[in-house]
Amino acid sequence: MTTPMNPTIEIKILDDRLRQWGLPQYQTPQAAAIDLVACLDAPLVLKPQQAAVLIPTGIALHMNSDHLCAVILPRSGLGHKKGLVLGNSMGLIDADYMAQCLISAWNRNPAESGLDITVQPGDRIAQMLFLPIVRPAFVVVDEFSAPSERGEGGFGSTGVGR
Template identity: 65%
Template sequence: MPSPSLTVEIKLIDPRLRDWGLPAYQTPMAAALDLFACIDADLVLDPGAPAQLIPSGFALHMADAHLAALVLPRSGLGHRKGLVLGNAVGLIDADFTDQLLISAWNRNPPGGPSITIQPGERIAQLMFVPVLRPQLTEVTAFSRPSERQGGFGSTGG
């Protein structure tokens, strides 16, 4: 498991992040870093339109097979405005070194409000997570019994 003092390299691509703020935890106990929309002009997302890729302004390199990062929506933007991520959650592998892009989508129904994203607006968040990489072993029968049997939703919930 990664240590709390783990270091991840960050490469600045958009110098405006120095003014807006480099990705940082907003409170001492925040689980994720805020990501900014590094765009040159307001971006209008209409309801029902395809998701748009928005640059984050930086690249990172974790270089640790036991670490990954998740691009997550900001809760308030989804609840108040209808802004969600086009792929729900983005997974960043430890060996990915290109600029992080944020897939943004307006989930409002047709005829609903458009969403305007402004340059420098915090639109998503990045959370680092430990990765377990178990070795898969093919078997003809499982070595331990389970009370769970059945298909999708088999617990009745």
């Protein structure tokens, strides 16, 4: 059932191997994100500190909403245990983007470590989280309408470790 908190999103399968490997899905009943797999034809070796590589997911989306986006995030275990992270920290998928979703993958291990990461075809290597979008109207002002307790305090202005 489509509701504002549970919208319908169309998914196009671009790689038929996903039907065998498993379509993107939530792995547990309360999982926040769906897992994305590497739609590769052969294993991909990521060398430490080399340039990020774009890995196809085999899917495209049609969100059809001004108030929705998706973000691609690393899978926490792969980043913590192996050093596989996203080359752009996270990937933003706008609601009007309808081409294949790609994962920018990077091996963050130190260059001298020699810790290669091999991504196999069908590996779950990232996750996609859908988020609501607020699109405020902007009003240009010379002065703000009210002060705040913090004001213009920036980096470190609220203390360290408090």
